[in-house]
Amino acid sequence: MHLLVISHDVVGQRMAGPGIRVWELARVLSFYAKVTLLAPQPIDLVAPDVRTDHFVMGNHASLTAYLRQADVILANGFLLESHPELAQAPQPLILDLYDPTLLENIELFRNAPLPERQERTRRDVELLNRQLAAGDLFLCATERQRDLYLGALMAAGRITPEESDSDPLLRSMIAVVPFGLPAIPPTRTGSGIRGVLTGIDRDDPVILWNSGLWDWLDPLTLIRAMPQVVDRVPNARLVFMAGKHPGGAAPMRLPDMARALASDLNLLDRHVFFYETWVPYTDRANFLLDSTIAVSLHRQHLEMAYAAIRSRVLDYLWAGLPAVLSNGDSAAALAREHGFALVIPPEDQEAIAQAIITLLTSDAKRNELAARARALAPQYTWEAVARPIIAFLSSIRAPKERAPDQRSTYDAEQPIRAAAPVIQRQTSHDHRNRALQTLDITWRLSELTSPAQGRLGKVRNFFLDRIVWPMLAPLIARQRDHNAAVNHAIYAMAEYQDHLSNELNRSMTAVRLLSQQTRDLAGHVVELEEAIQNLRSAIYGDPPPPPPMADIDSRSNDGAPQ
Template sequence: MTRVLIITGDPIGPRMAGPAIRSWNMALALAEAGNEVTLMTTTKLQPVDAPFELTLVTPGENDAFAKLEQWCDVVVFQGHAMRQFEVLRTTDKITVVDIYDPMHLEMLEQGRELARATWELRVTTATEVLNEQLALGDFFMCASERQRLFYFGQMAALGRLSPTTYENDPHLEGLLSVVPFGLEGTPPAHERDTLKGVLPGINADDKLMIWGGGVYSWFDPKTLIRAVAKLAETRDTAKLYFLGTRHPGVDQMGIVRESHDLATELGALDSSVFFNEEWVDYADRQNYLTEADAGVSTHMSHIETTFSFRTRILDYLWAGLPMVVTEGDSFADLIETEGLGLTVPAQDADALAAALDRVLYDDAFIAECKRNVARVREDFYWKRTLAPLVNFVANPQHAADHAETRRRGVALGGKVPKPYGLRHDLRMAWHHLRHTGVTATVDKAVARLRR
C-alpha cells in the first residue's frame, strides 16, 4: 500500500470544477486500488462524503503541510502547489505533476482584459511555475498526445530529455504519460426535472443545447448566441442553456456580461438563450445533461485552443449527446474522425447555425452520432484514463535523473518569492497601484477580503 497525497488548488465540495473533479477521481481510483489517500485543497473545503481523507491546507500553513509531506510516499499535485509549499522543491518523496492544463497558454487569453503589465506578470509567473515543476518532478501527466509533444519541447529546453532519462526508456513513457480527463462508468440518471417544462421559456418538447461548464474569455459564446438567435428565426423550439457562469474558484470574467448584453440586444435572452447565474452541484449536473439534446462548445482560434483539452466534452460523451464544436483542438479532431457530431470554423455564425439545425432536427444523423458516442466514450472512463497513474503508484520510483533534479531543487532554495503572506500582498498591491490605479486596487482588495 502506498500513501498518496493529492493536492488541488480548486475548492472541494458539492460544487466542483475541472481541476477538483480530476483530483477527486484520482483519489477515488487510487483508494480503490488499495492505497491510503488524502486529498488536500489549498482554497476551500466544504462537507462532502468521500472514501478517503479530505483536508484544507492554505499557502503559508507550512507546519501543517510538513506533516502531510512526511506522512506520504507520493505527492500528486497540479497548479501552483510547488510554488506555494517550498518543501516540494527539495522533498525526497516521489512527485507526480499533473500538467493537463497548460496554464501559461491559458493565461495568454485569460489575461487579455487586464492591464498590460499585469497580463505580462501572469504569463511570466505561470511559465516560471511550470518550468520549475518540469525541472523537478519525477512523473508527469498531460491530457493528450498534442500536449505530450508540446511539453517534450519545454522539457528538452530544461535538460530533462537526457541520456539518463532516455537510456532505458526511449519513448519516455515513464517520464510523461497521457492521462486524459475522464468520465464516470455509470451512465447519468435523470432524477428530477430541471429545465424542460420547468424553466420559463423552455418547454417540455423544445430542442435543448447545453453549454457545460463555465464561460471564460478563451471561449466564444457570442458567436454561439448569434447562431442560436439566427436559428430561432425558423426553429422556435431551439433553446440554449449555459450551465454555469459563476465558477466556485475563479472570478467572473467580462465575457459573461458581454454574452448577457449580446443576448439582450438580439432579443434572445430568456426566449432562446438562457443563463444559469450560479454553478450546478457536481452530483446534480446529470439532471441537466439528460434533458439536453446536444452539447455545444465554441472557442476562438489561437494557440490556447491548439493545446487545450475541453473537459466539458467528457460530460457530453457521458450523457450520449451529439455535439457541435469549433474546429482546432484535439477533441474537434476526435469528433470529426469518429462521427460524434459536427465541427465548424471559428466565429462563423452561419455555419454554426446550420450545424446546430442538423444535430437538433436531423433524426437519422442524430441516431448515428449517438451510436458513435456510445462506442467512443468507453475509451474515456476514469478507470481507463487514470491507469498510467494507478500503475505508477503501484510501483512508484524517482525519475532516472532524480539526483540532478534534487540538486536543482536545492539550488532554487528560497530564491523564489512566496506567493502568499504580507510581503506578497504588499508587492502585488504596489504592482496594481502602479499599473491599474487606486480604484482598481481597492476593488481587488475588497473582493479578496470577501472570499
C-alpha cells in the first residue's frame, strides 16, 4: 500500500511542530505501508523506507504524479486551502486537524485591522467546511479537540444513523492522535546552553523556555517575575529559544517585546538570555539536558483552550525535566493528573515566581516531578500515538476499487497485530491477474482464418486448406504446446509468489509484534533503572554512587544497552 504524506510546513534539520509531526508519523507508518513524504521545500533528512520530495505550494501540477501513485493520502488539513483538489481525490483521505486553524488565526491576527481579521475568519470557516466534507478519517490531538470537531461534524451533516450504527462513538471517523516523542531517552550529542551562551556558568540553574515566542503565549509575565526569582536564587538564568521560524512564519510581536522588557528590567544578558538560532531537531536533547527546569506559559484565549499537548511539553516528559505550566489547556490537565509539573493560574506573576523558586530550591521536588515525567513518557511514543492511523490503513483492502463516497471503518482499539503490511501494491497484483487471464485466453492457436463465402472465397479456402495449412499445422501445434507450457509455468510462479507474499506478511507481522514488545520492554527497563537509582539513593544517600564500570562498558556510545 502506497501512503502519500503531505506537509504544509518545512520538514528538515530545523523544523517546527508541524514538520516534526509528519516526519515522525511517516517514519512509523513506513513499517506498514510504502511511504512518500512531500513538503514545500526539499527535505534534508533521511529515514529508511521513507521516500522524500518537495512540491510547490498552490501548484496542482507539482502534486499530480504523486497523487496518481497513492493508495491513501495523509495531509495536514490546512493544505486544502492551497490545494482544494485534494478534497476530490478518489483515494481515502486522512486529514490531520491537530492544530485548529481558525482559533490560532484569531490570536495570530489579533492586532490586525478588523476587516482583515474578518476576511481571515471567513476563509477559515470556508476551509473548515471543506475539510469536514472531504475527510475519511480526521485526526485531532486531544479528547477536548475531538468534542470540538464532533460538534462541527454534526453541523456539517456528517453524523448519520448509518455512521452511528456501525461505530457508536465515531472513532472510525475522528481519532485522537496526540503529538509524540521518541521511544529512546535523550542522550547528549554535543554542546547545548552551557558554554555557548556567554554569562551562563556551569553551575547556574537554567530555566528553559523551549518554544518560539508566539504571540498567543505569555513570556512577559515570566520576565516580570524574574527579579523576585533572582532575589532568592541570585544565579538563576532564564533562556528563551528565540530563533527565527525555519518555515518563514509571519513575524511575531512578542520577540521584540520580550527583549525590550528584559532590557528595561536590567535583566538582558545577565539573567535573561535569548538563543537567536533555531535549534536543529536532533540537537534539542542537548538543551533539555542542560536545563534545570522548564516553563511554558500562555494567556487565556480559545487557542489555548483547544490546543494540542504541545511538543515542548512532551519533550519535558522525554527528558524528565520538571516544569511550570499555565492552567487551562490539555497539557495542564495532564500535569495535574500525573504530577510532572506545577500548574499555576495564567498571567499570575506572583504564582510564577513562587513556583520557579520552589523548584530551583528543592532537589526533592524536582526529583519527584522528573520521575513522574519519565514514567508517563512511554505512553506518548510515536509508535503508540500512531495506532489509530495504522488500524485505518489495515482496514483498507483494495483502495483503488473504493468508490469516492465510500467511508472506510476500523476499530480504534484493534490490536497492533491487525495492521499487517501489504507487501505488494494492490494495483500491481490486479495487473498481474488481468495479464494471466489474457494469457489464458490467447495461448491457444488454431486455424489462421474462418471459412470465406462466395466463389472467390471457395478458391481461397481450397488454397489454405489444401496447401498452406498442411505446411503450417505442425509448426502451429508445436507453438501451441510451447505456449501451454509457458502459461502453466507462469501460473505456478504466480501461485508461488502469492505463497511467498503471505508468508512474508505473516513474518513481518511477527517481527513488528516483537519490535513493539521490545520497545515496551525498553520502557520497563528505564523504569527499573530509575527505581534502582532511587533505591541506591535511599541506601547510600543522594546522589547515588556511579554504576560499576561493567555497566558503563556494556553500553553503546549513544547510551543505549548493546
